[in-house]
Amino acid sequence: xxxxxxxxxxxxxxxxxxxxxxxxxxxxxxxxxxxxxxxxxxxxxxxxxxxxxxxxxxxxxxxxxxxxxxxxxxxxxxxxxxxxxxxxxxxxxxxxxxxxxxxxxxxxxxxxxxxxxxxxxxxxxxxxxxxxxxxxxxxxxxxxxxxxxxxx
Numbered sequence: 001x002x003x004x005x006x007x008x009x010x011x012x013x014x015x016x017x018x019x020x021x022x023x024x025x026x027x028x029x030x031x032x033x034x035x036x037x038x039x040x041x042x043x044x045x046x047x048x049x050x051x052x053x054x055x056x057x058x059x060x061x062x063x064x065x066x067x068x069x070x071x072x073x074x075x076x077x078x079x080x081x082x083x084x085x086x087x088x089x090x091x092x093x094x095x096x097x098x099x100x101x102x103x104x105x106x107x108x109x110x111x112x113x114x115x116x117x118x119x120x121x122x123x124x125x126x127x128x129x130x131x132x133x134x135x136x137x138x139x140x141x142x143x144x145x146x147x148x149x150x151x152x
Contacts, residue, residue, distance in 0.1 A: 098131050112128040
């Protein structure tokens with residue numbers, strides 16, 4: 001049996017604070033939103049800002065137009081990030097579900113532009129979306145010999 005087929009690996013559910021900490025330790029994730037009544041997934045870079053996830057986008061992007069049309073609460077999205085070793089299948093995965101809103105305050109937008117530089121040089125990438133987490137779920141995939149004390 002190869003290492004990645006080991007039955008001794010186990011799954012540990014993470015508390016929301018640990019899950020957000022791990023999400024904040026990487027800069028790439030995937031945003032999931034609805035476009036023309038179908039789920040759409042886009043890879044984006046992100047930053048954590050006071051417990052919220054912020055991403056940069058551009059005017060005319062599918063997510064930007066949806067977040068702009070929202071009734072004030074935002075549009076429901078999911079955001080996922082992970083680090084999983086392809087050989088051992090060990091690592092972690094975090095999924096956040098929440099409301100995405102287009103950032104409209106000029107001072108906040110300027111601050112986010114300084115905080116987060118887009119990976120792809122797309123013309124007009126001067127908008128930002130803030131995702132306020134409502135549900136945070138995460139798992140760590142470990143070897144069964146590793147122990148972890150549960151919080152509380």
